[in-house]
Amino acid sequence: xxxxxxxxxxxxxxxxxxxxxxxxxxxxxxxxxxxxxxxxxxxxxxxxxxxxxxxxxxxxxxxxxxxxxxxxxxxxxxxxxxxxxxxxxxxxxxxxxxxxxxxxxxxxxxxxxxxxxxxxxxxxxxxxxxxxxxxxxxxxxxxxxxxxxxxxxxxxxxxxxxxxxxxxxxxxxxxxxxxxxxxxxxxxxxxxxxxxxxxxxxxxxxxxxxxxxxxxxxxxxxxxxxxxxxxxxxxxxxxxxxxxxxxxxxxxxxxxxxxxxxxxxxxxxxxxxxxxxxxxxxxxxxxxxxxxxxxxxx
Numbered sequence: 049x050x051x052x053x054x055x056x057x058x059x060x061x062x063x064x065x066x067x068x069x070x071x072x073x074x075x076x077x078x079x080x081x082x083x084x085x086x087x088x089x090x091x092x093x094x095x096x097x098x099x100x101x102x103x104x105x106x107x108x109x110x111x112x113x114x115x116x117x118x119x120x121x122x123x124x125x126x127x128x129x130x131x132x133x134x135x136x137x138x139x140x141x142x143x144x145x146x147x148x149x150x151x152x153x154x155x156x157x158x159x160x161x162x163x164x165x166x167x168x169x170x171x172x173x174x175x176x177x178x179x180x181x182x183x184x185x186x187x188x189x190x191x192x193x194x195x196x197x198x199x200x201x202x203x204x205x206x207x208x209x210x211x212x213x214x215x216x217x218x219x220x221x222x223x224x225x226x227x228x229x230x231x232x233x234x235x236x237x238x239x240x241x242x243x244x245x246x247x248x249x250x251x252x253x254x255x256x257x258x259x260x261x262x263x264x265x266x267x268x269x270x271x272x273x274x275x276x277x278x279x280x281x282x283x284x285x286x287x288x289x290x291x292x293x294x295x296x297x298x299x300x301x302x303x304x305x306x307x308x309x310x311x312x313x314x315x316x317x318x319x320x321x322x323x324x325x326x327x328x329x330x331x332x333x334x335x336x337x338x339x340x341x342x343x344x345x346x
Contacts, residue, residue: 074219110135156322170310187267195334210290211311237266
């Protein structure tokens with residue numbers, strides 16, 4: 049894993065440009081002390097959220113556009129309001145920090161969900177395709193990106209335990225060269241079946257469908273392919289890193305194959321960034337796949 053540490057304090061423009069290129073090459077940017085302040089009462093509230101008090105989906109999500117939380121069921125409405133407040137503050141603070149660090153991304157980005165990952169990752173009983181402890185690159189089944197990059201900013205709010213990641217030595221361009229064509233996934237994505245055509249028709253006539261582009265069809269299939277591929281899971285060259293309490297890190301999770309080995313209580317903000325905003329647009333997954341396919345995919 050290539051981890052680049054971001055030093056504290058204001059960064060000059062050449063350093064920010066250097067960090068942007070490192071990020072787009074498939075490196076993880078790491079901040080030993082998070083720049084996002086989590087007030088003590090907010091942290092205590094988050095750490096106090098237990099399974100007995102709430103029904104959880106895979107993650108608790110905050111949707112900035114509608115200012116609401118999903119995936120959290122509580123008997124006390126005050127808990128829902130409090131959690132919404134905490135996640136709203138985290139989301140806005142993260143976006144402000146990322147805007148200052150990478151101002152070139154902001155004009156074309158779309159602010160996606162923030163999330164709270166309240167449960168211990170190690171040993172979670174989840175369906176294979178939802179397991180975080182298997183190597184994968186990210187794709188969204190219900191929110192097509194149409195070529196925009198999945199950029200994620202994390203903070204470990206656990207006060208005692210690190211969050212342990214494993215990443216693959218090969219980033220997306222190398223993985224695509226090995227598997228995109230040989231797996232049949234690229235061919236399948238460029239020749240959509242009846243389900244994809246029906247979703248596209250539904251979206252066109254105003255029904256509540258989000259049609260997936262060929263790019264999104266490939267990325268979703270590739271996410272599942274990597275998790276299901278025993279050779280990728282067992283034999284790929286990997287590295288591990290432990291993100292300690294109070295740290296933050298950021299990464300293009302559609303670029304870096306990764307798994308979460310252990311950890312509890314993490315906050316995260318997702319931003320979808322137009323690949324045309326990249327310093328290295330040819331490294332973006334959609335550019336890699338379009339070269340392999342010889343056609344536009346979104």
